[in-house]
Amino acid sequence: MMQGNGVSGKAGGKNLLDLVSGYLKYWYLFVLGVIICIGLAYLYLRYKAVPQYQVNSTLLIKDKDNGEGASDLKSFGELGLIKPSRNIKDEIGILRSAGLMEKVIKNLDLQVSYYLPGKFDEVEVYKEDLPIQLNPADSAFNPGTTLGIRLKDNQSFELKEINEDESGKFSVYQYGETINKPYGTFTVERNTDVSTSKIEGMMLIRFQAVENLADFYTSKLVVEPVNETGSLLSISFLDHLPKRGKDIMNKLIEVYTEKSLDYRNELAMNTIDMIDERLALLTNELTSVEENVENYKQRNELTNVSSDAELYLKRASEANSQLAAYQTQIDVLNSLESYLQQNGDNAPLVPSSLSIEDPTLVNLISRLNELQLRKRSLLRTTPDDNPLVVEIDQQLTDLRTNALENLKNIKESLLIAQRNLRQDSRRYQSQVRKVPAAERQLLAINREQSTNQDLYLYLLQKREEEALSLAAPISNIRIVDAPRAGGIPVSPNKTSVYLGALIFGLFLPFSVVYAKERINDKIQSRADIEEYTNAPVLGEIAHNKEKEILVAKEEKNTPVAELFRLIRFNLKFVSAGRKNKIILITSGSQGEGKTFFSINLGSSLAISGKKVVVLSFDLRAPKLMKDVGLSDKFGITNYLIDDELEVKDIITPSPEIEGLYFIGSGAIPPNPGELMLSEKIESLLKELEQNFDYVLIDSAPIGKVADAFALAPFADSTIYVVRQNYTKKAELKTVEDIFENNKVNRPMVVLNGTKSKEAYSYGYGYGQKANVKAKNPAGA
Missing domain, CATH: 3.40.50.300 (P-loop containing nucleotide triphosphate hydrolases)
Structure with a gap:
């Protein structure tokens, strides 16, 4: 294959320079395409394009997930038993809901649109800039109706319904007159603040379906969080009438705030009703529980389980101590009895230092011991049959008999007291043994009473909080930046339109040349x-x-x-x-x-x-x-x-x-x-x-x-x-x-x-x- 000096072989297809040179042959088509497209873009921007203005606002919505802040105290908006959710994504969905926008449209009467004749096309005008205002008497106005109005003077105007063929006759009406038509009832008011000198020709009034308008306006509403972690929401809205766009956003925020407060108030009222019902039930339950406590204490002879248990233990201990003391005295009496029963010259002296507190017995034992000592003294010098000794023996016998009788009486009284005290001790021990079960049963009753009482107090507190939240309707929504319309249209973007026209002006001839080259089966180069x-x-x-x-x-x-x-x-x-x-x-x-x-x-x-x-x-x-x-x-x-x-x-x-x-x-x-x-x-x-x-x-x-x-x-x-x-x-x-x-x-x-x-x-x-x-x- 020969190459060089103008003799070349196959190069594997066209290179970039060949492609460019092939299209440059048709430079005049590219110039013509650019001129035409730029011209069309200018005409579109000048006569057809409707400039869109952006209205911006910023809202702060308190999110329940964002914590309470530095203070532990709750605001009025946070009081109550049940608090509404404040999830940012949910609030965005609510703001962009069609139902909310429908209420905005109805409040602003946006279903009525006004148009003035323009040079090339009709121009929509916001109602506040018009010399007249149409007020529907009811919401049953037939959507799709178009009316034509011509202004005559300051007292009257001409009106007709415009059909598809624009037929129909004008009728004269007075401002403020109620007009009854098959498609609706309405009045037309004169706006004296706006001059009618510049309005020529027929004005058009169109009635549109609220649902369709809501979908249309919602599509132009953008709500998004300012950052991922905060509660700030950025709201933007596009409209070719900046004043209307500002009114729509203001009304949207107002309706959204009202809806939020209504929801909170409704929730509070329902909560109060629920609390009142529950309080009535709790009152009956508390009365019943208190009666159960009273009856149980009466049945079990209890006042306070802990103090009663201590008292029973103390009494049982005292009874045991007294029983021990009685037993000691009985043992002492038994010992004295054995001494007193011994008789004769060698009979021992009866102990008198034992813990016998009976004075008669102590006196008898003392006399007995004295005579016993006196007898022993006489016997050392006197024989047993001495009258003095005999007399002393007789006295000893009498004293011993009296002492034994007295001791027997004392002993029987101690035994009786011991039996009685032993019965009391058993009764105290029985009461002590019943304390754990009584305490457990009483604890269960008291627990039920305490639970109901705490719940009763809690519900009373929450009821007061709900009542306070109703009395102080504070919204969780705060407007950080009020709705503000920009002074420069954001759409259509002239730079983008002209750039697009330039690109299309180059692309169109490029496509034609490309198609021509592809269709053409002749050698071109x-x-x-x-x-x-x-x-x-x-x-x-x-x-x-x-x-x-x-x-x-x-x-x-x-x-x-x-x-x-x-x-x-x-x-x-x-x-x-x-x-x-x-x-x-x-x-x-x-x-x-x-x-x-x-x-x-x-x-x-x-x-x-x-x-x-x-x-x-x-x-x-x-x-x-x-x-x-x-x-x-x-x-x-x-x-x-x-x-x-x-x-x-x-x-x-x-x-x-x-x-x-x-x-x-x-x-x-x-x-x-x-x-x-x-x-x-x-x-x-x-x-x-x-x-x-x-x-x-x-x-x-x-x-x-x-x-x-x-x-x-x-x-x-x-x-x-x-x-x-x-x-x-x-x-x-x-x-x-x-x-x-x-x-x-x-x-x-x-x-x-x-x-x-x-x-x-x-x-x-x-x-x-x-x-x-x-x-x-x-x-x-």
């Missing part, structure tokens, strides 16, 4: 050739705007002539020292300019000092001699069928270019295909090769007949001519087949009929480059 075939491109020839065929003359410097000089140089460069005298020139079909190319290539070679002959081998449709203005009476056909005719007899010199010769085809034969197989063709070409520097064969189209293939073995190289915007891209498959299968010697492609500026600029630049590379440019 050198890149198309390089995309479809690997055969080298010898060069390009500009479109010939002149009437004459021979344009490659020495004195001419036209783009066509210069490009033929470049082709001449490329031929020499492609040869690279190899033989290249016989050149076959063909094409895919008629009309692609192979004859024109053959004539002017021969002229360009002849001007450089070469001797050139051009043969008209298109025996089926010869044009060569006619194009150069020479006779075609004798030619190749005559030479091939007449053995006496010599080569020199059919050669005709060019009357204009020295060194340039032509051989016509002669008479059109009936069998050109068989004639092309004649052996004389080889002798003709060999003789011409010996006598000329270049032999150019203008053959028949190779894509239609096989004549050119018959000449191919004799040619040193082959030039395949294609024509811009004429030759189909599919025909290049033939060229590729020839090149890949070596059906001809050194095939090359020439693009004919290109635009002169492109071809000349390219060719001229390439020619300069080639001259630098060539070692011997004399041939050029």
Whole structure:
């Protein structure tokens, strides 16, 4: 594959420069598209576009999840048993709800829209800027109704219902008069603050469905949190009437706040009712529990379980101590009894120091011990039968009998007291044993009583809190930034519109050119050739705007002539020292300019000092001699069928270019295909090769007949001519087949009929480059 000096092969498709240059050819379409689209954008912004103004506001909504702050005290808004949720996402949904917007629309009477006649279209005006105000008497006004009003004077006006065909008659009414119509009842009031001097023509009043308006306005409402963690909400609303937009946002916040307070109040009222019902039940339960406590204490002889238990334990302990004391006294009495029962001279003295507190017994024992001592004293000096001793014995017997009787009485009283005390002790022990069960049962009763009492007090407190929240209707919503409308429209964005128009103005012709290029199956540029075939491109020839065929003359410097000089140089460069005298020139079909190319290539070679002959081998449709203005009476056909005719007899010199010769085809034969197989063709070409520097064969189209293939073995190289915007891209498959299968010697492609500026600029630049590379440019 040969490349360089204007001869190039397949490059794998178009590069970016080729694509750009291909579209730049249609620069005027891009300019026209931009101008038209920019103009349309200007007209749209000037007469059609409705400027939209943005209304902004900021709300602070206390979120129940955000904590209580530094203080533990609760505000009035936080009092109550049940507190409403304040989740930010839920509040956003409420603000953007259709029901809330419907209430705003009804409060502001936005279902009634007013329009004034404009230059190109009707203009909507907010009702406060109008000289009249329509007040529907009820909400049953028929949506979709359109009324036309013409102002007459300060007392009256004309009104009619506008149908689809705008028919109907005007009727005169007075301001403030009640108007009854099938579609609704209403009055029209005069707004004296607005002048009627600038209002001309018929005003339009339209009644729209509240539901549709709510959906429309809600779609233009944007509510979003200012940050992810806070409770600030940013609210924005778009409207082409900034005053109306501001009123809508103010009313929306007002209605939202009212709804929030109504919900809280309703919740508080329901809570109070529920608490009252519960308090009534708790009162009955508390009374019942208190009666149970009273009855239980009475049954169990309890006042206070803990103190009673201590008292029983104390009494039981005291009883045990007293029992022990009684038993000690009884034991002492038993001991005394044993002493008193001993009788005789050796009877021991009765102890008197024991803990006997009875004075009679103590006195008897003391007297008994004295007489006993007195008797012992007498017996030491007196015998037993002494009357004194006998008397003392008698006294001792009486005293001992009295003491024993007294001791027996004391002992019986102690035993009786001991039995009674033992019964009391058992009773105290029984009471002590019953204390845990009584305490447990009483604790359960007290627990129920305490629970009900705490709940009763809690509900009383919450009821007071709910009552306070009703008395102090404080909202959890605070307006941080009041609704404010911007003074500059945010939509439509002029910069965006003009930029879009510019892009569309470029895209539209781009699409047209792209579609044209895709639909067009003709060769448009050198890149198309390089995309479809690997055969080298010898060069390009500009479109010939002149009437004459021979344009490659020495004195001419036209783009066509210069490009033929470049082709001449490329031929020499492609040869690279190899033989290249016989050149076959063909094409895919008629009309692609192979004859024109053959004539002017021969002229360009002849001007450089070469001797050139051009043969008209298109025996089926010869044009060569006619194009150069020479006779075609004798030619190749005559030479091939007449053995006496010599080569020199059919050669005709060019009357204009020295060194340039032509051989016509002669008479059109009936069998050109068989004639092309004649052996004389080889002798003709060999003789011409010996006598000329270049032999150019203008053959028949190779894509239609096989004549050119018959000449191919004799040619040193082959030039395949294609024509811009004429030759189909599919025909290049033939060229590729020839090149890949070596059906001809050194095939090359020439693009004919290109635009002169492109071809000349390219060719001229390439020619300069080639001259630098060539070692011997004399041939050029």
